[in-house]
Amino acid sequence: MVDHPSSDAEAAHAEVELSTVRLQEVAEAAGVSTITVSRCINNPARVSEKTREHVLKIANRMGYIPNRLASSLASARSMVIGVVVPTIANPIHGMVLQGAADILEPAGYQVLLGNSHFSKQSEFELVRTFLGHRVDGILLTGRDHLEECLDLLARSRTPMVEMFDYNPEPSDMAVGSSNFDAGASLGQYLIARGRRQFAYVGHTGLDDSRMIARLQGLIKVCEAAGLAPPRHYEISSDPGTGTGGEVVGTILRDVPEIDAVVFAGHQVAVGAIRYSVDVGIAVPQRLAIAGFGDSPIAKWITPSLTTVRFPVRENGIEAGKLMLWRLQGKQCKQRSIRLGFEILGRDSA
Amino acid sequence: MVDHPSSDAEAAHAEVELSTVRLQEVAEAAGVSTITVSRCINNPARVSEKTREHVLKIANRMGYIPNRLASSLASARSMVIGVVVPTIANPIHGMVLQGAADILEPAGYQVLLGNSHFSKQSEFELVRTFLGHRVDGILLTGRDHLEECLDLLARSRTPMVEMFDYNPEPSDMAVGSSNFDAGASLGQYLIARGRRQFAYVGHTGLDDSRMIARLQGLIKVCEAAGLAPPRHYEISSDPGTGTGGEVVGTILRDVPEIDAVVFAGHQVAVGAIRYSVDVGIAVPQRLAIAGFGDSPIAKWITPSLTTVRFPVRENGIEAGKLMLWRLQGKQCKQRSIRLGFEILGRDSA
DNA sequence: CTGTTAGCGCATTCAC
DNA sequence: GTGAATGCGCTAACAG
Numbered sequence: 001m002v003d004h005p006s007s008d009a010e011a012a013h014a015e016v017e018l019s020t021v022r023l024q025e026v027a028e029a030a031g032v033s034t035i036t037v038s039r040c041i042n043n044p045a046r047v048s049e050k051t052r053e054h055v056l057k058i059a060n061r062m063g064y065i066p067n068r069l070a071s072s073l074a075s076a077r078s079m080v081i082g083v084v085v086p087t088i089a090n091p092i093h094g095m096v097l098q099g100a101a102d103i104l105e106p107a108g109y110q111v112l113l114g115n116s117h118f119s120k121q122s123e124f125e126l127v128r129t130f131l132g133h134r135v136d137g138i139l140l141t142g143r144d145h146l147e148e149c150l151d152l153l154a155r156s157r158t159p160m161v162e163m164f165d166y167n168p169e170p171s172d173m174a175v176g177s178s179n180f181d182a183g184a185s186l187g188q189y190l191i192a193r194g195r196r197q198f199a200y201v202g203h204t205g206l207d208d209s210r211m212i213a214r215l216q217g218l219i220k221v222c223e224a225a226g227l228a229p230p231r232h233y234e235i236s237s238d239p240g241t242g243t244g245g246e247v248v249g250t251i252l253r254d255v256p257e258i259d260a261v262v263f264a265g266h267q268v269a270v271g272a273i274r275y276s277v278d279v280g281i282a283v284p285q286r287l288a289i290a291g292f293g294d295s296p297i298a299k300w301i302t303p304s305l306t307t308v309r310f311p312v313r314e315n316g317i318e319a320g321k322l323m324l325w326r327l328q329g330k331q332c333k334q335r336s337i338r339l340g341f342e343i344l345g346r347d348s349a
Numbered sequence: 350m351v352d353h354p355s356s357d358a359e360a361a362h363a364e365v366e367l368s369t370v371r372l373q374e375v376a377e378a379a380g381v382s383t384i385t386v387s388r389c390i391n392n393p394a395r396v397s398e399k400t401r402e403h404v405l406k407i408a409n410r411m412g413y414i415p416n417r418l419a420s421s422l423a424s425a426r427s428m429v430i431g432v433v434v435p436t437i438a439n440p441i442h443g444m445v446l447q448g449a450a451d452i453l454e455p456a457g458y459q460v461l462l463g464n465s466h467f468s469k470q471s472e473f474e475l476v477r478t479f480l481g482h483r484v485d486g487i488l489l490t491g492r493d494h495l496e497e498c499l500d501l502l503a504r505s506r507t508p509m510v511e512m513f514d515y516n517p518e519p520s521d522m523a524v525g526s527s528n529f530d531a532g533a534s535l536g537q538y539l540i541a542r543g544r545r546q547f548a549y550v551g552h553t554g555l556d557d558s559r560m561i562a563r564l565q566g567l568i569k570v571c572e573a574a575g576l577a578p579p580r581h582y583e584i585s586s587d588p589g590t591g592t593g594g595e596v597v598g599t600i601l602r603d604v605p606e607i608d609a610v611v612f613a614g615h616q617v618a619v620g621a622i623r624y625s626v627d628v629g630i631a632v633p634q635r636l637a638i639a640g641f642g643d644s645p646i647a648k649w650i651t652p653s654l655t656t657v658r659f660p661v662r663e664n665g666i667e668a669g670k671l672m673l674w675r676l677q678g679k680q681c682k683q684r685s686i687r688l689g690f691e692i693l694g695r696d697s698a
Numbered sequence: 699c700t701g702t703t704a705g706c707g708c709a710t711t712c713a714c
Numbered sequence: 715g716t717g718a719a720t721g722c723g724c725t726a727a728c729a730g
Contacts, residue, residue, distance in 0.1 A: 020505075022707060033717050038709060048715060063504070068481045069422045070707030073722050078418065080461075080482075087447060089662070094443035098436060101464055110478060112429075113460040115450055129459060132417040133429075155412070156369075242645035267645065274649045296591035296616060297646030300623045313438070371723060382701050387725060397699060419723035422706050 021064045030058045041066060072134060080110050081323060082130030083139040086118045086208065090239065092293055092312055093141065096163060099316020100139055107324055109136070116141070118206040124149040131156050137323045143167040143174065144209035159326045161319045164310075165210050166338050173326065175318040175337040179210040179292075182308045182341045183217025186262065186290055189306075189343050191225050195260035195288050198222060198230035199251050201272075202264045203239055211264040214292055218262060230262065231255055237268065245271030248287065249279065259287060260349065266293035270301050273348055277302070288349035303347035310341050370413045379407045390415060421483060429459050430672060431479030432488040435467045435557070439588065441642055441661055442490065445512055448665020449488055456673055458485070465490070467555040473498040480505050486672045492516040492523065493558030508675045510668040514559050515687050522675065524667040524686040528559040528641075531657045531690045532566025535611065535639055538655075538692050540574050544609035544637050547571060547579035548600050550621075551613045552588055560613040563641055567611060579611065580604055586617065594620030597636065598628065608636060609698065615642035619650050622697055626651070637698035652696035659690050 027034045032055060039047045040055045047055075072078040081104055085093040101111050112135060114126035124146045130138055131152065137159040145162075150171050153160050160172040166181075167174035190198070200215050219229050233251060237244035245268055248261055263269035269291030276283045283289055283303055290306045291298070298305040318337050325333055376383045381404060388396045389404045396404075421427040430453050434442040450460050461484060463475035473495045479487055480501065486508040494511075499520050502509050509521040515530075516523040539547070549564050568578050582600060586593035594617055597610055612618035618640030625632045632638055632652055639655045640647070647654040667686050674682055 024707080034707090035709075035718085036716060039716090042709085046715075051715085063501075065477060065481050067422075067483060067707050069418050069427065069483050070722090071709075073416075073418045073422055073724090074707075074709040076709095076722075088437060088443040088450070089440070089447040091438070091440040091443060094437040094440060097462075098438040098464065101437070101462065105464065110482065111462045113446075113450065113462045115447070115454065128414060132414050133459065134416060134418050152412075270645065270649065295646075296619065297644070297649065300619065300646065301649055302651060372725095373723080383723090384702085384725070385700060388700090391725085395699075400699085416723050419706090420725075422708090423723080423725040425706075425725095 021062045023064075023066070026055070026059045026062055026064050029062060030055045076134070078134045078136055079108055080112050080133060080135045081137045081139060082112045082114060082126070082133070082135040084114045084116050084123050084126050084130075085141050086116050086206075088113070088115065091295065095312045096141070096316040096319075099313040099318075100163075100320040101316070103317055103320030103324065109324075116207075118208055120144070120146045120149070120207045123207075124152075127152060131158065136327060137161070139163055139319050139323065142209050143170070143176075144207065159323060161322050163315050163319045165213070166336070168336055168338075170336050173322045173335045175322060175339065176315055177310050177339045177341045179213035180217040180220075182292065182310070183214035183262075184221045185217070185341070185343055186214075186292070186308055187218040187221035189345060190260050190262070190288060190290060190349055191221065191227070193288070193349065195349075196227055197255070197258045197260070198227070199233055199255070199258050199261045200230040200264070201233045201235060201244075201247055201251075201261060201268065204234040204236045206239075208264075214262075214264060231258065235268070239265040239267060242267040242271040244268050245273070245275040248272045248276055248281065248289070252281065252287070261287060261289050263289070263291040266291040266295060266298050266305060266307050269305055269307065269348075270297050273301055273303065273305060284347065284349050290349040294344060298344075299346070305344075306346045306349035307344050308341050309344050311339050314339055370411045372413075372415070375404070375408045375411055375413050378411065379404045391420075425483070427483045427485055428457055429461050429482060429484045430486045430488060431461045431463060431475070431482070431484040433463045433465050433472050433475050433479075434490050435465050435555075437462070437464065440644070444661045445490070445665040445668075448662040448667075449512075449669040450665070452666055452669030452673065458673075458676075465556075467557055469493070469495045469498070469556045472556075473501075476501060480507065485676060486510070488512055488668050488672065491558050492519070492525075493556065508672060510671050512664050512668045514562070515685070517685055517687075519685050522671045522684045524671060524688065525664055526659050526688045526690045528562035529566040529569075531641065531659070532563035532611075533570045534566070534690070534692055535563075535641070535657055536567040536570035538694060539609050539611075539637060539639060539698055540570065540576070542637070542698065544698070545576055546604070546607045546609070547576070548582055548604070548607050548610045549579040549613070550582045550584060550593075550596055550600075550610060550617065553583040553585045555588075557613075563611075563613060580607065584617070588614040588616060591616040591620040593617050594622070594624040597621045597625055597630065597638070601630065601636070610636060610638050612638070612640040615640040615644060615647050615654060615656050618654055618656065618697075619646050622650050622652065622654060633696065633698050639698045643693060647693075648695070654693075655695045655698035656693050657690050658693050660688050663688055 023034050027037045040052045116123040143162050143165045162174040165176040166178040202211050235244040292308045294309040372383050376386045389401045465472040488510050492511050492514040511523040514525040515527040551560050584593040641657045643658040
């Protein structure tokens, strides 16, 4: 082994070294300028086929991995999209995220993840962090955000999509089903089947406007039908764990006239069915139980859960598409996409 | 309004402008050097309390958001951790991810997400992408990876944790339960309860070593007990959808002697229970059904599913902790953490 | 405790 | 089709 300063020949063998090969080293090894190497990777059309092949072969052999930090800094495009979900432990949001990632990743974008834990304040801080990373776009869950957060977003001119709730006048873009309408439809369904006295069970401490919108829809149809407004209960269990169904016991003890309980989610509704069966509350004869959101368990529990199905994955997909359109300058399409929902009338109500 | 070139006074009012305030502008407005502002943010202890307060107040008022691309480039630390999961639509991996994020985010790290879709090749490409982003660490799912992938990881000297499978000799770090042992234990449990002829149902086209390890554990105990090895079936349904349970019909038609079916997952196992009940296969009298992984549905279906519970969220948490330790230079702890599992003997087997 | 100098690795803008 | 100069915004290392 001769001990000489690094030469082109050596550089070409650097594949066994650290993957800290720089653009410049590739350029030297290939006998071209740095910008040519850059173009071979980002703008192949603007380089002759011959040089391109030559350069790419060398880059490959050297194990060159472009430094996207430097690239993003210089070009002001990070190819990263920040996504804020309340939690990924809940499969619903996992699927939204999956939908968005399935659109964005093939387009060359990476997803930077943030969990708001259902807190608008945390959401705001995540947005700040994302802007620090100079993300090219941001996906938020729901339509209810801190004003400062929307302000910041607007001033930074970062494209933003609100997912999972219909919003006809989004601050930027939005996609989702109307949770108000979903609540109203479910209420109508129950009323049509003879229910007269409702309870609604939400979750304490969660900044989740969707759950509130569902209740408001329910309230509206109660009013319209001349019924008493639903009694509002809140439980502190984490939605998604499926615990907290025992609340139906409390409800019936409080207000025995109640003949229908609507849960803000579906997991807890299933838990409530299970609890009711265990303690001998006849579902649906004595008590109707319904929820929002669907899953295999909702279908397979006995009695099966009457619930509202939302096109979950589509939310992420459409949000991703909206974002891509904007990023590619095609601002032609609508800014707000309304998705539907479906009342799944099963055995529990 | 006077039209004059930007002055310090104006800069201090820039909060209504774009959030493209630079460190230098803050420095000028505060009458200090850029490095001092930098230190106020990243190393407050090395600045006098007086200047710090002064500078931070101004930075705040100007709506300054540090550019982490530039920061990362200059400091060679991105404060980003790349995480590869097969899919986030599956709550199991969602919870692992959640556990990891819950540890990493409070420590100031952001999670860059990648979906491998159960493909080792995709995993490799994601790792490349992550390295391009100069992530400070990488979390992978499972212990089976492309050799080139591990090579690249090692050469880049990027800390890495393999999650969700026990690996006594990880290429870097690892955390998880032994899926082999889990398969063996479940097998023993079933054998002890009189089962003699097994079938195992996996999923086609998935690079998932965990599912294979479970089968191998099962094979071992069958051998040890002098039983025929389990018949191996594969279904093409996406695990997590819960579809594909009809396979038990095929199995019993093929090999009527089979008295126990073990599913690689739990969703499909529940689907199989549901199917069996529907078509009149007596569970567990005629056929035992068991799976891996737990969820409310597994407990609430009738008959309830005998399955193996893994400490899912702990996987993510411990992986996050291992990563943090490494990142903070505390290499004292073990490189591999073994988590346990629990056979949940319920009604289906 | 604070400032100066010198990059980090790449892409943009203009030349040729 | 290719290259040279310049800067993206920040921090490391050293100086004072």
